[in-house]
């Protein structure tokens with residue numbers, strides 16, 4: 520069973536979505552992997568792609584997406600369905 524390359528948590532789930540495969544680890548790390556890879560190959564690929572190569576890019580990208588989600592996307596509509604004005608002292612969410 521593959522483990523999270525950052526914290527060692529075990530994989531708890533995996534799912535395929537429109538030709539893309541995602542692994543879900545107990546820590547909520549959910550990387551996309553090539554569906555053709557074996558479990559053994561997945562371990563080294565996660566290490567290479569996310570830890571050695573692009574962890575900063577990966578987490579920056581996730582941060583940007585989450586930020587968009589809560590400020591302007593579906594999350595914003597769920598959190599503020601009535602279009603309530605921002606509380607005192609809050610600033611306008613940045614336009615993304």
Ligand SMILES: [Zn+2]
Nearest residue numbers: 523526546548
């Ligand atoms: Zn982890």
